[in-house]
Amino acid sequence: MEVGHSMVERTDPRLLAVARGDAPADLLIRGASVINTFTCEIGRADVAVFGGRVAAVGEPREAMEIIDAPGAFVTPGLLDAHMHVESTMLMPREFVRVALPHGTTGAVLDPHEIANVLGVAGIRLLMDDAATMPMELMWGVSSCVPASHLETSGASLGVRDLEPLFDDPRVVALAEMMNFPGVVRGVPDVLAKVALGLRRRIVDGHAPGLRGAGLQAYAAAGITSDHECTTAAEAIEKVRLGMMVYIREGSAARNLEALLPAVTPTNRHRFCFCTDDRHPADLADEGHVDHVVRRAVALGLDPASAVAMATLHTARHYGKRDLGAVAPGCAADLLVLDDLREFRPRLVLFRGRVVARDGRYTGPEPPARGAMPASVVRLPDGFGDASLRAPAPRGGRIRVIGMDPHQLVTESLVLPARIEGGVCVADVGNDVLKLAVIERHRGTGNVGVGFVRGFGLRHGALASTVGHDSHNLAVVGTNDGDMVVAARALADAGGGQCVADGGRVLAVLRLPVAGLMSDRPAAEVIARQRGLLDAAHSLGCPIHDPFMPLSFLPLVVIPHLKLSDRGLVDVDRFDFVPLDADT
16 A cells, blocks of 8 residues: 555554553544444444554543534445456556445456457556555466457466566456356366466455356356356356355446345355446446345345445455454445435445545545657458458358346347348338457457347447457447448547447547546546537437446457357357357
């Protein structure tokens, strides 16, 4: 932690003197009720702070400063167990400015997205961007770059690339091991990464739908967690094998309602919360982990358990014994709020200092950053309508991705093809649109072409250089012409997201940092994103944020049917399949 965010040692005699009541505290929060995350009890107590730590919880103490909070509640600062800061489209320092007022004082960040574009240099760029900001940013070392052999990424990281990153104390885990088939089958280079993670920290998981014998093998390999559960039965099976289940409620995947029935008083310590992917407007408007807590309580979870799942359980999983509790010796990362159900902090403290008040960031400003790496978007030579041609199938049927805007899992559909001039085209009346993934990093010329149902566009096209996990250029549309216009606009912009219609560009959100993030202030990015979404809705799209599901259609490690720059992928078989359903 940087100077100004430091804490005294727990064995500092001055801290112990304050704890005994023999010396005044730096700060006393007086008259509030404290949520005990160890026992899930709520009780009246004063909280004394010294040197950035909680010194005592209980009887009043003398203090240099007093915050009177009668009728209020004090909780630990919230922790996100797993998220990709790149999905906020904000650099980490801007993420902190937006998330802190919502009560987030810590997060475990997996820089997997930028790693797939820029490699280790991208990881270090993000790690250092917010080093002086008042938030406990913990990092996972990205385990799967690329996520699979079925796509083309901008970088490739092996064990030798990853090992030096574990020398940084901010690193807490080998991040989500997405190649679960490789673990289960015992692929040597995959197991070498797992062994590195186990030797240096812990290994987090990513195993959507994995059950039975395969799950037994995955857990036996030392994988400690999973954030991909979509049913209560799946979550319970993983908990019984000793895994920590992260209940995910983000902008794309929203699994809270389905998974909450799995949580009981006897097993709740095996659950915590994560957002995984959170878009900037949702982060500002709905909130961050505070939004998950509100939703959980509204769905019937008692507030104290919800707070424990949003704090202590994450801290203990990552070995952060100073975090996640309002208890003697713990970091004074504290929230003061008036209603546990509404859960809107009026004060946020980090290391005993107020850093957000009434929804506004009041913490320190970061130093100016240096030059950012230029983003590159390479389209194939001669890119045009012909690049998106899809030959007519022999039997008249094609494989179509069935998209659900609230889930990462897709359906593998077989539908009649609409054929014009001997080629497959979008069937707008039946909501079957053309989808393309264009390799943008290495100039291979690869263009994967397929079809998707679920976007509801009536005209025009959407394009994005955010395309998990390799982040090639994904474009969906009702016609080839607008798809080409949108893709070319992003090449000119150096990456981002775009809406096109009638041969012209309606809106562009530039993301010049690896084609994933903006270097602009959060308020500006959010305003531009809102304009982008308004343009998308003008095409007839009913989805709140269609760019989020679009970004996951190239994610070839999530079942069932996906599209990479190299073609359609049957994720269950972990292999390519033709567009023609009868081949």
